[in-house]
Amino acid sequence: MTRIRVSDRATGEHLADIDTALPHPDASADRARRAIVLPGAVPSTVRGRRSVEVVIDGWRFDVEVEDVALADLRERATNARSSAVHDGPTEVRAIIPGRVVSVAVVVGDSIKAGQRLLAVEAMKMENELRAPRDGTIEAIRVAPGQTVELGQPMVIIR
Structure with a gap:
């Protein structure tokens, strides 16, 4: 089992531990997906988008940050739309x-x-x-x- 420790580069503060063996509940065989809650992360706003810089094994990634409430709303709307069955003409x-x-x-x-x-x-x-x-x-x-x-x-x- 691999665990990734997430820390704030500027302060060194520990933000989260991620278990890489556990996929996101919505992950499918053809598409890996992971949701991570980083309560201590302070995203920067560039061109109207909030993002954090993530460095993994020397590779730098800019990760877009979405508010938890907005993410929940988006997920509920997507699930409701995909589960709607049309029986009538x-x-x-x-x-x-x-x-x-x-x-x-x-x-x-x-x-x-x-x-x-x-x-x-x-x-x-x-x-x-x-x-x-x-x-x-x-x-x-x-x-x-x-x-x-x-x-x-x-x-x-x-």
Whole structure:
């Protein structure tokens, strides 16, 4: 087990001990992450950002410092957003008035977020509409050649 002792370079004051064997609870296999609370560290403000200088084995790093309350708020918002499950139908509406050029899906298709659903032409430019989330095509309310108005429902995803 490796422990890192964190001290203030200017004063020599001991700030924290870090156990490198314990990953952050949100760490995944492809991304290491560590949150460290340094109650005695006094960050400097440069260009509107608060940071502390960290030296590890002779390598100098400027680490951005975030207030604990702000970090907690950010984490709660991120967790709430990622855990939200969408069960109801989603209407994909026309983002511009125009003419439907093509429809790339049929009713019953399983789709992934970002997958092409259809294309609408307006002012000689073709605009692709993509799936906002994973789901199944429940209904298609337009056909190639049809004129659509702004906000008109075109595809329903369940």
